[in-house]
Amino acid sequence: MKPILFPGLGLSLDINNVAFNIFGKDIYWYGIIITCGMLLAMLLAKHDKKKYGISWDDITSFFVWAIIVGIISARIYYVIFKWDYYSQNLSEIIKIWHGGIAIYGGIIGALITAVIFCKYKKVSFLNLCDFCAPYLALAQSIGRWGNFVNREAFGEVTNSFFRMGIFDEKLGEYIFVHPTFLYESLVTLSIFIILSLVKKKECFKGQIFYLYMVLYGIGRFFVEGIRTDSLMLGTCRVSQILALILAITFSAIYIYSLRKKEKNVENKKYKTLTTYVINDYNINIK
Helix, strand or coil: CCEEEEEEEEEEECCCEEEEECCEEEEEHHHHHHHHHHHHHHHHHHCCCCCCCCHHHHHHHHHHHHHHHHHHHHHHHHHHHHHHHCCCHHHHHCCCCHHCCHHHHHHHHHHHHHHHHHHCCCCHHHHHHHHHHHHHHHHHHHHHHHHHHCCCEEEECCCCCEEEEEECCCCCCEEECCHHHHHHHHHHHHHHHHHHHHHCCCCCCCHHHHHHHHHHHHHHHHHCCCCCCCECCCCEHHHHHCCCCHHHHHHHHHHHHHHHHHHHHHHHHHHHHHHHHHCCCCCCCC
């Protein structure tokens, strides 16, 4: 494989997408990077378990099932929207190491797992989502570098400072494109940092989860607009439409929940003040 170029940064990176070989089987960086992202997220999540009242055994069980179901659903989602290709190449469907998973499919799978898990373990769904949201963003940030190694999920041709040069086999020459994997990695890393800070002064149940959906929706909407490999439904970019729906829907839910919380606080203060006045002046109300 030809080196990946970053002329603006003066970098030329000669990276093979195969990390090593075991018993004649290639082990790809794509899978290793995604796995490392998930494991790091799990290790960091261990420190938050007490705040959300979730045991480490439950956390481990949930993460394992969410990862398994999430990867499968992410692949199914991708294959559905690329069915023209996979219908003619059925053997490629299971070859996930070649790339081709959709984060929305993964999120859907993880949420379904969360609903079933919470019902079975009698854990609050919003508590679990609040707990997991920052670490999902971190895992996404790391996992996007798997796209980099695979030379995929890049954007339109550009001459910007951060342009990335990849060798186009069909053209027989380098093309310089937006490194959208890097943009999304930075977006999700920023989301992880923001959620970690907000979490310290969390106002209401579901706040972290709703905020993740809003921020990711906004970030993904703009990044998706310059990608060249978007999953399409007719002439529409599926991921961009979903991102916009997520951002708008969860912004409304977030604002509603925040106002409801503020109203409850005001009512509580009013009741406290009323009780104080009644007790202070020995007013008897019959």
